[in-house]
Amino acid sequence: MNRRxxxxxxxxxxxxxxxxxxxxxxxxxxxxxxxxxxxxPPTLLTLLFLYLLFMVSLWLIFRSSLVICRAKxxxxxxxxxxxxxxxxxFFGPLQSGPAFRALYLKxxxxxxxxxxxxxxxxxxxxxAYFSGLCLLLGFGWQWVALGAAAGLLxxxxxxxxxxxxxxxxxxxxxxxxxxxxxxxxxxxxILAIIFYIELHSINHAVGFGQAxxxxxxxxxxxxxxxxxxAIGFRESFVLLAHKLHEIPNATVVAASLxxxxxYIAMLLLLCVFIFGSHARRSLKRLST
Numbered sequence: 286m287n288r289r290x291x292x293x294x295x296x297x298x299x300x301x302x303x304x305x306x307x308x309x310x311x312x313x314x315x316x317x318x319x320x321x322x323x324x325x326p327p328t329l330l331t332l333l334f335l336y337l338l339f340m341v342s343l344w345l346i347f348r349s350s351l352v353i354c355r356a357k358x359x360x361x362x363x364x365x366x367x368x369x370x371x372x373x374x375f376f377g378p379l380q381s382g383p384a385f386r387a388l389y390l391k392x393x394x395x396x397x398x399x400x401x402x403x404x405x406x407x408x409x410x411x412x413a414y415f416s417g418l419c420l421l422l423g424f425g426w427q428w429v430a431l432g433a434a435a436g437l438l439x440x441x442x443x444x445x446x447x448x449x450x451x452x453x454x455x456x457x458x459x460x461x462x463x464x465x466x467x468x469x470x471x472x473x474x475i476l477a478i479i480f481y482i483e484l485h486s487i488n489h490a491v492g493f494g495q496a497x498x499x500x501x502x503x504x505x506x507x508x509x510x511x512x513x514x515a516i517g518f519r520e521s522f523v524l525l526a527h528k529l530h531e532i533p534n535a536t537v538v539a540a541s542l543x544x545x546x547x548y549i550a551m552l553l554l555l556c557v558f559i560f561g562s563h564a565r566r567s568l569k570r571l572s573t
Contacts, residue, residue, distance in 0.1 A: 321543050324543060328486050329547060331482060332479060332482060332483065332544075332547045333550060333551055333554075335478060335479045335482070336479065336547060336551040337551060338475050339472065339476065340367065340368070340371065340555070342469075342472035342475055343367050343371060343472065344363060344364060344367040345467075345468035346408055346468040346469060346472065347366065347367050347370075348464070349408075349461055349464035349465040350401065350404040350405065350407075350461070352461035352464055353403070353404040353461030353465070354390070354396050354400045354401055354404055356390060356396045358394065366389060368555045368558060369385065369559065370382035370383070370385045371555060372555055373385050375548075376552075383405055386401075404461065404465075407462055408469060409508075411465060411466050411470070412469050413505070413508070415469060415470055415473040416501045416504035417432055417501065418436075418501070419477065420502055421501075422494060422497050422498050423498040423501075423526070423528075423529025423530060424529070473504065476500050476503075477493075477496060480496050480499055480500045480503065480544070481493050481496035481497075483543050483544050484496050484537075484540045486540075486543070487536050487539045487540050488532070491536065495532055496530075498529050499523055499530045499532060499537075501526075502522045502523045502525070502530065505522055506521075506522045519541070520537070520538065520541050523537050524537060
């Protein structure tokens with residue numbers, strides 16, 4: 286059995302198990318199911334708005350990668366690429382959004398895949414760094430301070446090295462790295478706020494500090510997820526980190542179901558935006 290088939294089988298199995306566990310959970314906790322369905326409309330609209338802001342942070346991260354690669358794309362094109370890749374990343378196999386962006390840039394704008402891979406590694410470093418700081422909050426502020434110091438020293442050391450992959454881009458790499466750090470911090474911060482609102486709407490006893498730790502654990506699922514939207518993997522990471530955030534498992538599952546619903550609604554809005562953009566282009570062509 287080849288690796289691709291094995292990964293597909295594992296992903297499909299995890300997806301089925303997660304769906305089955307969710308159905309069982311709602312059947313055995315009908316009160317929680319009713320609570321999710323009766324979430325106040327203002328809360329849902331707030332979450333939807335925050336997820337649109339989350340998309341803005343992804344767009345900024347994509348733009349920062351282009352700065353590192355010295356590639357220039359029109360703003361409208363970068364927005365559409367971000368929207369496309371987000372949809373592909375959720376519904377496509379094995380978190381395929383980054384691969385779509387890389388191939389698109391290679392084919393349409395002749396961007397070197399090695400340069401874009403290096404820019405992506407910069408993003409993943411900061412994503413893991415800020416998520417790790419969130420997770421360290423569960424051990425206490427002193428660990429957050431130590432982690433922050435270690436991360437800053439690492440960044441400072443890397444910037445002083447003659448990085449071979451980015452040597453030709455050295456004039457823009459530092460600016461792009463700073464740009465990526467700021468955009469990634471915005472992304473992680475928005476996610477923490479989203480998770481807090483979802484958790485607090487299910488269980489008013491959940492504090493913002495707990496939500497930050499929860500967010501840190503959830504974010505790390507990005508690196509191992511095989512299923513659409515990291516379904517099953519993110520929930521597993523959060524449940525395993527129970528001793529750090531101390532949020533009841535029932536609240537975690539209910540908040541996760543609420544989050545999936547809102548995120549899918551946001552993706553549907555992106556689909557409308559993409560189709561609308563194509564429709565406007567078609568009308569312009571017909572009118573000329």
